[in-house]
Amino acid sequence: MSTPPGVTVVVMVSNENEHLGPCLDSARSVGPMWVVHTGADVATAETARRAGARVMSLPFADSALLKNSALDRLPISKGTWVFLLDADERIPRALAVEIRGTVSSTPEGLVAFNVGRINRVGERAVKGGGWWPDRNLRLVRKGRVRFEDRGVHAEAEAEGQVGSLRQPLLHFSRRDIGDHLHHQARYAVLEARDLRDRWGGHPRPLPLRALGRRWRPWLRLAWILCPSRPAAVTLWLFLARRGYRDGALGWILAVLEGAKQAWTEELLAHGAGESR
Template sequence: MLSVIIITKNEASHIGRCLESVSWADEIVVLDSGSNDATIAICREYTDKVYEKDWPGFGIQKQRALGKAQGDWVLSIDADEVVTTELRMEIEKALQQEQFQGYNIPRLSSYCGRQIRHGGWWPDHVLRLFRRNCSQFTDSVVHEHVIVQGQIGQLAAPLLHDAFVNLDEVLHKVNCYSTLGAALLYQRGVRSSLGKAILKGFWTFIRTYWLQAAFLDGRQGLMLSISNAEGTYYKYVKLLELEKRSTHHE
């Protein structure tokens, strides 16, 4: 039995396509955290296992969703991801094997209308298919991942990811993830400065655009490199703000 788990918040523009691509699964579990658009209504067209909880961060939320799954195998996907027919066939074949307890899946992401194959985005191997009884998510607020006890296999067909549909979404995610990233760095004891923020942002652009060859992805490759650099810069500037607020309160 295969359970698909998805966490959501205001994903009405994506979730229908996502759910349609996994409608063949034995069970679909959706855990929402306060959507005020049509997300929940769309999800209920595909499954009656739609739950609502507060938002504690990505890792804890995905672990909550995992706790509600009943299948021996679990496929964890995001609302802006799609399982292709080729990937479905590979997954169904993998479930019949006994050798592995989890599988990495290559993820092919798009940025403002173009699938990105450079800039460190491809192949983006993500561990998303795993046995439920030997797996759990880390409790990280962002950049969470699943830990599987056992051997990990590799699938070949990609998981499609609409990472950034337009520039509004780019700016929104840069803001959200830089805030979460700053909080995570602060918890780890990392400290920042304006000079460090500038250098980190500049290095991110050099690495993405030149060393990881994002220039081969044309205009979107340049846009991606700039937004990556901005995200890194703002993460370290926000970290600096956290430090100053902490010092002020002491």
Template sequence: MITANIITLNEEKNIAECIASVAKVCDQIIIVDSGSNDATVNIAQSLGATVVHQAYLGDGFQKNVALDYASNDWVLSIDADERLSEEMVEEIKKIDLNQSQYDAYAFRRKNMIGSRWMKECGWYPDFCVRLYHKKRARFADVKQHASIKSENICKVKADIIHYSFSHIGQLFCKPGRDFSGRAAKIMYLKEKKINSYSPFIHGLSAFLKKYLLQKGFLAGVDGLTVSISAGLSGYLKYARLLELKQDASVLKKENFNKIW
């Protein structure tokens, strides 16, 4: 059988549908909550999930917490704003996990803006490893952009649906998430070297990659907006890193024990 692994923070709008989605293939559901002050925990417990309380450690570290509580060897990791497509459910049910020669399985991620499927800008097929054997694979212990690395992964042609953003405005300011500040603090702790040109160079590079190389221009306003957002994000995280290195008063106010 399979254990679902879901990390949460104030996901009362998403958690019920997420649990209902993974319950189609999982017999155990573990929620690792990092201090929700809404109804997330109560909803999860009412639906039979086991809730583990853990202050946020960073992406990879947080996603590995559930492994100590998982009663199954196979774990399905999913975010609260993601859902299993019916196709994905059927493909998972077809797999004989007891006899599997693979360490993990990757699925295409179908990223959405509102109800619109974003295919360009590198957003699809965006294969992500989500089903893995906990004794043979796990998320890298890093604080951002964690993924499962293995030489023995099977790519499954089925989609996990990611309701990334409710509308295009969230591309620039998603509630509760300071992505540029998070990235800047992590880079600062890693002693990342930059200069005064770094924000401009990285911002422009990110925009051009999304809009030209990954064909964002084919997606109309959505493609342009995603590309601008990527450019702005690239610019801001390096601008904020530069600020941390150059302004002692700003640096003093930052709490590096809290990434978010």
């Protein structure tokens, strides 16, 4: 009798010892665990080993290169299922059950699955403003998915059909608004660099998939010509993306996203954010 397919959990970390223990505790029931460590913190590697995970050390790189390197070097055969996880994420019990059930009954043509994330700022789950469902390719067959650098985050390209899991991850995204501000400042620099390299310094268009193909070219042109893109971003997230569902927090997050847009444009205008 053949052995049913399993899942290997791969956690990407860089000096995140405070998050790693609970993360691995949540992933243990899914399958064997690997921790890909890019930092110099010895305690992080020790925490991983105590939790029963194997550790792979890789040099620090952008998110896409790191994911590709980890998948290439994992000592598992091509086609084996891998679940990619970050240290500040948790796999709820219902998602773990769905993952195991999915890989045991998925046809060969399906090579990856998107997974939603419940993003938390402090003690609150953020429901609107583009923070939900925040789907990303996480359950993938080794050798059938590659990641490409997109400035702030890596984007995945799958060689085959892609499905979606129903149960979400839990993401402890930000400790508080101050932590979010720190991330936004760093993301502005990365966004400016990405816009300069990939878009010739032009503003990245808003995500307009829901508005239909007919209107997208005109709306993108309007976005480029918009006299106040930071204000447009704020209103887009709070109204069109329903940030109002989160009340005052939703408004603050939308305003800070607009502020990031303003800071990104300021960096571009003064030649900052250039690739080195």
